[in-house]
């Protein structure tokens with residue numbers, strides 16, 4: 001279909017999202033990650049198997065997708081998305097933000113907005129997951145929902161835990177939103193109540209990123225504190 005997608009983080013969300021995109025026939029996947037496979041990842045990071053423990057997640061992801069016989073061109077880019085290397089996503093048509101910390105989530109949101117690229121954010125912790133699609137043309141954006149990185153340390157899923165199927169559903173929904181371009185749509189899954197809610201999020205007039213007088217007009221490294229975080 002001629003589409004290039006950049007997947008930031010190939011863990012609990014990025015693995016199912018990458019698989020869904022490749023199976024949907026996306027032409028090229030730019031895969032960005034700096035982590036290695038841990039045994040505790042295996043219940044939710046569906047591209048990895050026992051033999052991958054200790055390997056680079058990127059290498060294991062590429063091998064797994066190739067074993068599946070998919071024709072998608074795979075473009076692994078080792079490392080973490082940082083303010084200095086945002087060009088790592090160059091050449092993509094859509095970004096899937098599947099990271100596990102707020103610093104990367106806000107950086108990805110700002111990079112996408114400033115480059116005019118659509119982005120689909122994903123998040124999963126315990127029994128709760130969300131997917132949110134943002135247009136490259138403007139809001140509503142991630143900062144309309146969450147103004148800034150929350151203060152203090154956030155419990156990541158390595159501490160708080162996450163139910164594996166929640167990651168699978170949310171990653172697949174991110175791929176779906178990326179392919180359908182359903183911008184402004186927030187899908188949230190409550191795995192304890194078995195509730196899936198779909199909402200249209202309004203743009204926030206005073207948003208620093210997409211509002212009428214945005215104050216974020218460049219990537220300033222000081223804005224992205226490496227607060228270890230949330231999920232995945």
Ligand SMILES: [Zn+2]
Nearest residue numbers: 141144207210
């Ligand atoms: Zn906004």
